[in-house]
Amino acid sequence: MAAVGKSTGRRARGRRAAATAVVAGAVAAGSLTAGCAGGGTPDDGRPPRPPRTAAWTPAPVPSRPQQARRAAPVLAVKIDNARAARPHTGLGAADVVYVEPVEGGLSRLLAVYASTLPEAVGPVRSARETDLELLRQFDRPALAFSGAQRRLLPLVGRAPLRAEPPGRRPDAYFRGAGAVPHNLYVRPHRLLRATPGVSALTTGFSYGAAPDGGVPEPVRTVRYPAARFTFTWDGSRQRYRVALDGTAAATTDGRPVVPSTVVVQNVRIRPSGYADSRGHNTPYTETVGSGTAKVLRGGKAYDALWKRPEPGDGTRFTTVDGEPLNFATGQVWVVFVRA
Incomplete structure (x- = not known):
């Protein structure tokens, strides 16, 4: 009887531990999917749906020598470029603006900030798979975006960047006067503690006098x-x-x-x-x-x-x-x- 009692107790403790792990996993996943397309508030303005667990696991921070680390990462913001999203906010302060094709022959912008952080940037929209490869050139950049396609979220989680959607940092986002989904804005100073400076712009670009010709x-x-x-x-x-x-x-x-x-x-x-x-x-x-x-x-x-x-x-x-x-x-x- 004593052996049976110990075995039953071990099984009960195992069930409690498993339940605790599931709850912890749900909280972690919800922190990214809240505010994302397909979980939380979708990017196209549809009514919110309950977030599912299993969506996201953060990428490990790569081990680097202390002297090689920068004081702060660059901030990349995915910006809406539909007609209803204009005029933009904070776009003029970006160091680099990438123009990307998206669905339906439209475009979106990926703005990178290093030398200046404006008070607000937007409207912010959802990330795409293209962004993950493009941002690999920077040292663990912070990415502000409204969400992502549900099946893309695991890739976002494994990418070497800091994913900062509204579900993780609701204090950094606010809604403007326009119509959803073209009215979400981010406050960069709430995502970065310091302006990283131009040395963080590891784009490979060179600057100087124009070449001959043209x-x-x-x-x-x-x-x-x-x-x-x-x-x-x-x-x-x-x-x-x-x-x-x-x-x-x-x-x-x-x-x-x-x-x-x-x-x-x-x-x-x-x-x-x-x-x-x-x-x-x-x-x-x-x-x-x-x-x-x-x-x-x-x-x-x-x-x-x-x-x-x-x-x-x-x-x-x-x-x-x-x-x-x-x-x-x-x-x-x-x-x-x-x-």
Whole structure:
């Protein structure tokens, strides 16, 4: 009888431990899925659904020598670029803006902040698989995003970044006056304790004097199936004025969006294994590899080659002769187009 009693007690303790582990796992998973598409508040504004457990396991922090660590990571924010999301907030303060194709021929922006953290950025929308590879070039960046497709969440959890959706950091987000889902904004200072500085921008870009040559090209338009970007050289500002779908881009404080350098990067774009709530496949943009590009600076266009051998590498741009192709100091826009 004593042996039976001990065995029963061990089984009861085992059940209690298992139940505790399940509850702990549910809390951890809910912290990411709350506020995400397919769990919590979906990204397309649909009514919330209860989050499921099993969604997310954070990636381990890589072991690095203390002297190699940076004081703070960069902040990347996934920004809505639908017409209803404009004007943007805080976009002018970004060091780099990546333009990515998404479902339905539309586009979204991935803005990277290192030298300046504005008071607010947005509207914030959902992450895509493309973002995970693109952000591997930085040292464990913080990613602000509204959510992700449910099956993509495990990949987000395993990626070497700090996932910071509203479900994990509700204090960092707020809703503006617009309509859901185009009215979610993030407060960068609540995600980063310090501005990391330009040394954290491990993009591989080089800055300096323009190379010889180049062809005068004061206006360049890039078209997606359902989006259009026009970059017009403004000699008085020594910057490019940006127009989105034919309308001059300006932020909510009335300032124009004026990058110093624009890169039109030819890449492979293929279907991914994911789709939106309407069944539209999400395109995957391959940013590791090599190819050609056009670099716009100073009102001229330069033929360029790009190379990014590994996900952890930045992207190097060179002239066709193999010399580094310097960018002008200031904001850089990188527009991905199908090769």
